[in-house]
Amino acid sequence: MIYITRRERFSAAHRMFREEWTDEENYRVFGKCSNPNWHGHDYVLYVTIKGEVPRETGLFMNITRLKDIIKENIIDKADHKNLNLEVSFMKGKIATTENLAIAIWDELKPLIEKEGADLHCVRISETENNTIEYYG
Amino acid sequence: MIYITRRERFSAAHRMFREEWTDEENYRVFGKCSNPNWHGHDYVLYVTIKGEVPRETGLFMNITRLKDIIKENIIDKADHKNLNLEVSFMKGKIATTENLAIAIWDELKPLIEKEGADLHCVRISETENNTIEYYG
Amino acid sequence: MIYITRRERFSAAHRMFREEWTDEENYRVFGKCSNPNWHGHDYVLYVTIKGEVPRETGLFMNITRLKDIIKENIIDKADHKNLNLEVSFMKGKIATTENLAIAIWDELKPLIEKEGADLHCVRISETENNTIEYYG
Amino acid sequence: MIYITRRERFSAAHRMFREEWTDEENYRVFGKCSNPNWHGHDYVLYVTIKGEVPRETGLFMNITRLKDIIKENIIDKADHKNLNLEVSFMKGKIATTENLAIAIWDELKPLIEKEGADLHCVRISETENNTIEYYG
Amino acid sequence: MIYITRRERFSAAHRMFREEWTDEENYRVFGKCSNPNWHGHDYVLYVTIKGEVPRETGLFMNITRLKDIIKENIIDKADHKNLNLEVSFMKGKIATTENLAIAIWDELKPLIEKEGADLHCVRISETENNTIEYYG
Amino acid sequence: MIYITRRERFSAAHRMFREEWTDEENYRVFGKCSNPNWHGHDYVLYVTIKGEVPRETGLFMNITRLKDIIKENIIDKADHKNLNLEVSFMKGKIATTENLAIAIWDELKPLIEKEGADLHCVRISETENNTIEYYG
Numbered sequence: 001m002i003y004i005t006r007r008e009r010f011s012a013a014h015r016m017f018r019e020e021w022t023d024e025e026n027y028r029v030f031g032k033c034s035n036p037n038w039h040g041h042d043y044v045l046y047v048t049i050k051g052e053v054p055r056e057t058g059l060f061m062n063i064t065r066l067k068d069i070i071k072e073n074i075i076d077k078a079d080h081k082n083l084n085l086e087v088s089f090m091k092g093k094i095a096t097t098e099n100l101a102i103a104i105w106d107e108l109k110p111l112i113e114k115e116g117a118d119l120h121c122v123r124i125s126e127t128e129n130n131t132i133e134y135y136g
Numbered sequence: 137m138i139y140i141t142r143r144e145r146f147s148a149a150h151r152m153f154r155e156e157w158t159d160e161e162n163y164r165v166f167g168k169c170s171n172p173n174w175h176g177h178d179y180v181l182y183v184t185i186k187g188e189v190p191r192e193t194g195l196f197m198n199i200t201r202l203k204d205i206i207k208e209n210i211i212d213k214a215d216h217k218n219l220n221l222e223v224s225f226m227k228g229k230i231a232t233t234e235n236l237a238i239a240i241w242d243e244l245k246p247l248i249e250k251e252g253a254d255l256h257c258v259r260i261s262e263t264e265n266n267t268i269e270y271y272g
Numbered sequence: 273m274i275y276i277t278r279r280e281r282f283s284a285a286h287r288m289f290r291e292e293w294t295d296e297e298n299y300r301v302f303g304k305c306s307n308p309n310w311h312g313h314d315y316v317l318y319v320t321i322k323g324e325v326p327r328e329t330g331l332f333m334n335i336t337r338l339k340d341i342i343k344e345n346i347i348d349k350a351d352h353k354n355l356n357l358e359v360s361f362m363k364g365k366i367a368t369t370e371n372l373a374i375a376i377w378d379e380l381k382p383l384i385e386k387e388g389a390d391l392h393c394v395r396i397s398e399t400e401n402n403t404i405e406y407y408g
Numbered sequence: 409m410i411y412i413t414r415r416e417r418f419s420a421a422h423r424m425f426r427e428e429w430t431d432e433e434n435y436r437v438f439g440k441c442s443n444p445n446w447h448g449h450d451y452v453l454y455v456t457i458k459g460e461v462p463r464e465t466g467l468f469m470n471i472t473r474l475k476d477i478i479k480e481n482i483i484d485k486a487d488h489k490n491l492n493l494e495v496s497f498m499k500g501k502i503a504t505t506e507n508l509a510i511a512i513w514d515e516l517k518p519l520i521e522k523e524g525a526d527l528h529c530v531r532i533s534e535t536e537n538n539t540i541e542y543y544g
Numbered sequence: 545m546i547y548i549t550r551r552e553r554f555s556a557a558h559r560m561f562r563e564e565w566t567d568e569e570n571y572r573v574f575g576k577c578s579n580p581n582w583h584g585h586d587y588v589l590y591v592t593i594k595g596e597v598p599r600e601t602g603l604f605m606n607i608t609r610l611k612d613i614i615k616e617n618i619i620d621k622a623d624h625k626n627l628n629l630e631v632s633f634m635k636g637k638i639a640t641t642e643n644l645a646i647a648i649w650d651e652l653k654p655l656i657e658k659e660g661a662d663l664h665c666v667r668i669s670e671t672e673n674n675t676i677e678y679y680g
Numbered sequence: 681m682i683y684i685t686r687r688e689r690f691s692a693a694h695r696m697f698r699e700e701w702t703d704e705e706n707y708r709v710f711g712k713c714s715n716p717n718w719h720g721h722d723y724v725l726y727v728t729i730k731g732e733v734p735r736e737t738g739l740f741m742n743i744t745r746l747k748d749i750i751k752e753n754i755i756d757k758a759d760h761k762n763l764n765l766e767v768s769f770m771k772g773k774i775a776t777t778e779n780l781a782i783a784i785w786d787e788l789k790p791l792i793e794k795e796g797a798d799l800h801c802v803r804i805s806e807t808e809n810n811t812i813e814y815y816g
Contacts, residue, residue, distance in 0.1 A: 002506050003541035011263060013149040013174040016331065029329055031336055037218035038149040040176005042263050048541075053510070057437055058502035059424065063538050064439055082173035094330035098274050102325070127147060127178050130335050133275040133320075138778050139813035152603065165601055167608055184813075189782070193709055194774035195696065199810050200711055230602035234546050238597070266607050269547040269592075283807060285693040285718040288467065301465055303472055309762035310693040312720005314807050354717035366466035370410050374461070399691060399722050402471050405411035405456075419671060421557040421582035445626035446557040448584005450671050490581035535555060535586050560739065573737055575744055638738035642682050646733070674743050677683035677728075 002060045003120060005048040008070050010079035012087075013040040014095040038082065043097075045074065045104065046123040049112050061117050069111050074104055097126045101134040109136070138196045139256060141184040144206050146215035148223075149176040150231040174218065179233075181210065181240065182259040185248050197253050205247050210240055233262045237270040245272070274332045275392060277320040280342050282351035284359075285312040286367040310354065315369075317346065317376065318395040321384050333389050341383050346376055369398045373406040381408070410468045411528060413456040416478050418487035420495075421448040422503040446490065453482065453512065454531040457520050469525050477519050482512055505534045509542040517544070546604045547664055549592040552614050554623035556631075557584040558639040582626065589618065589648065590667040593656050605661050613655050618648055641670045645678040653680070682740045683800060685728040688750050690759035692767075693720040694775040718762065725754065725784065726803040729792050741797050749791050754784055777806045781814040789816070 015038050016030040026034035033039070047070055053060045078087050083095040089107050093099045105122045112119045125131045151174050152166040162170035169175070183206055189196045214223050219231040225243050229235045241258045248255040261267045287310050288302040298306035305311070319342055325332045350359050355367040361379050365371045377394045384391045397403045423446050424438040434442035441447070455478055461468045486495050491503040497515050501507045513530045520527045533539045559582050560574040561567075570578035577583070591614055597604045622631050627639040633651050637643045649666045656663045669675045695718050696710040706714035713719070727750055733740045758767050763775040769787050773779045785802045792799040805811045 001543070002509070003543075004506075005539040005541070007537040007539075009263065011175050011177050013176040018329070029334075030331065031334065032216040035216050035218070037221045038174050038176065039147050039216040039218065040149040040174065041147050042178040053504075053506045057426070058504040058507040059438065060506050062437075062439065067537075080168040080171050080175040082171070082175065085173045096325075096330040098276075098325045098332050099330040101274070127145070129279040129339075131277040131279075133277070135273070135275075137815070138781070139815075140778075141811040141813070143809040143811075154601070165606075166603065167606065189776075189778045193698070194776040194779040195710065196778050198709075198711065203809075232597075232602040234548075234597045234604050235602040237546070265551040265611075267549040267551075269549070271545070271547075281807070283719050283721050285720040290465070301470075302467065303470065304760040307760050307762070309765045310718050310720065311691050311760040311762065312693040312718065312722075313691050314722040352712040352715050352719040354715070354719065357717045368461075368466040370412075370461045370468050371466040373410070399689070401415040401475075403413040403415075405413070407409070407411075417671070419583050419585050421584040440624040443624050443626070445629045446582050446584065447555050447624040447626065448557040448582065449555050450586040488576040488579050488583040490579070490583065493581045535553070562737070573742075574739065575742060640733075640738040642684075642733045642740050643738040645682070673687040673747075675685040675687075677685070679681070679683075 150219035
């Protein structure tokens with residue numbers, strides 16, 4: 001069993017809040033991340049897949065293929081966008097990094113499996129100090 | 137002459153555009169950075185000051201003092217904010233990283249000089265690949 | 273289940289040695305890390321907690337709360353200190369990074385659980401090349 | 409149980425290909441990594457070992473010993489070399505990072521065990537975006 | 545005057561040697577970098593340009609334009625290639641990082657000037673420890 | 681003119697203080713860096729030299745030679761040592777990073793010139809946020 005991790009990046013705006021709450025209630029739960037005028041991050045995304053290495057090539061999965069899947073389904077949809085307003089796979093979800101990791105997992109899992117590999121982990125660093133991991 | 141550089145970070149939303157232009161015109165000049173729904177970055181700010189090292193202490197300027205000046209005047213005003221809508225020193229300016237570096241220079245220069253030092257450089261990394269420097 | 277990792281840093285002096293051994297014996301076991309005049313590091317600490325994400329907020333645990341717990345109980349006690357002489361949770365222990373990771377685990381575990389989360393891992397990088405992990 | 413990770417680096421040339429295939433066939437499977445004139449990387453190698461911490465020293469395994477084992481058996485053989493033509497433990501294998509991680513695992517496992525520790529993981533970053541992990 | 549730095553990366557094989565010298569002579573001057581079977585690096589390239597910021601846009605030069613120029617003229621020609629055998633702008637030159645920086649400068653200077661900007665610096669990191677800068 | 685920068689690291693203990701001052705006076709000027717029980721850092725040292733590139737080799741100065749000079753004269757004397765008590769070139773100086781940079785400059789300048797090159801800059805990062813540069 002081999003694990004491959006691909007790193008990608010995207011820059012996006014977001015805001016953490018519940019619509020039915022007042023600004024004060026949102027601030028109490030989400031702190032400065034609830035700022036009504038948005039803020040943003042250079043998100044770093046690590047996608048780890050796992051599987052067997054075929055003897056014939058010694059190549060588990062072409063990293064370019066993995067990169068293309070992530071780019072087409074995640075980066076192109078989220079980069080230079082507003083996670084709350086414009087990103088299809090975040091629709092109806094609170095734009096926390098936790099929910100973002102779960103949503104990216106749900107997007108990628110069937111696509112990775114179609115390639116004959118398993119999705120192992122979605123990791124997102126929101127800043128250099130804060131990182132979220134989701135293993136399904 | 138000694139140069140001291142302090143690194144700080146802030147996360148903010150922004151959009152590059154001219155109000156009097158259409159979305160299409162803005163897109164032609166500013167590309168995806170003109171997205172009307174905002175996007176954001178984890179900006180990394182490097183402030184470099186210079187001056188003589190006093191013999192008595194061997195300490196040019198207490199780095200904690202420098203950190204406090206940057207924090208109070210830049211980070212606290214820009215972190216988790218919208219550069220276009222909420223940051224006083226960016227008012228009326230297009231929110232490019234170039235203008236941001238110049239605006240931060242203008243904010244910090246008199247404050248650094250009040251401490252008996254010279255401001256040498258304001259450097260901002262918008263992403264790990266794009267960096268702007270301004271020397272006045 | 274979601275994993276959140278918070279990165280913090282502290283700068284400290286330390287020395288690895290057993291009091292009842294001679295300097296030569298200590299050097300044989302601990303190498304240059306046993307230097308009687310101390311040396312030091314910019315330790316990087318990664319604390320990983322895990323738990324369920326509540327549907328209502330999509331926020332497992334406010335990262336600011338986690339940061340405050342680490343700061344108050346670890347960073348404020350160890351930063352700019354001597355791990356052997358001044359840090360309460362290292363009292364009576366040899367100041368190896370292994371023991372440091374275990375001691376930080378023991379400090380944080382009950383505090384994290386009081387927040388309704390589980391401590392998953394304490395990771396410490398002593399230098400960019402040497403890292404210790406402890407999972408309890 | 410404690411985990412120690414040592415980071416080392418080596419710079420090497422390689423090419424991914426099967427001798428019995430044409431350049432076109434190799435390109436179809438391995439992409440630009442099959443370039444007949446070679447290319448190269450600054451490989452970053454992370455070796456993680458695990459074991460119990462002895463009470464007497466608080467030191468699981470002297471990191472200098474671990475470093476020496478990696479240096480003598482891996483780095484000295486691969487650094488500034490051609491992975492396909494000159495590196496004994498890659499002989500007869502396609503020079504993918506997957507095979508490289510497995511080969512390094514096979515080299516190090518008995519040597520680590522001779523020290524009374526267990527090899528836990530061999531991780532190799534080929535570039536800052538592509539990383540392979542192998543756990544045996 | 546504003547300075548913009550764009551970071552790009554490429555992975556290449558190379559060898560430092562003079563054809564008319566024996567392997568021994570080459571080794572004496574170039575050390576292990578003269579290995580006849582090649583070795584390689586993940587080169588990191590930083591291109592710094594400078595110029596005035598136009599008032600109308602606050603944007604010195606669209607970073608995407610700069611990126612495209614570097615990609616088309618440098619990265620696409622050098623990535624996954626052999627610097628000695630395949631890279632047109634290194635033809636007839638010893639493949640040292642010094643010569644590489646000068647050659648990239650010569651390639652980019654007229655192209656940057658055609659955009660109305662000045663080339664300020666070409667910086668190349670061969671490894672995380674070794675960096676070359678050229679200012680023309 | 682070409683600039684070469686070599687990065688090296690050393691871990692050391694230090695304390696900033698004037699012997700003739702009380703602990704309170706030292707704390708007022710140097711803050712927590714004056715802690716009588718020492719603290720420490722993983723110092724990162726960047727030495728930049730400059731000179732002409734000889735046509736015959738395209739190699740300004742063998743980086744291994746530069747590395748050896750820094751290692752023998754700085755790293756071996758400061759690594760895992762106490763800057764105040766044990767490092768010859770810091771004797772009688774307050775152990776600020778400013779003084780450290782100047783002292784390293786004074787040590788290296790004649791040695792670099794003996795090699796036919798010029799010392800351009802000594803840069804020291806005390807932590808990832810604080811950096812000192814000295815150009816003589």
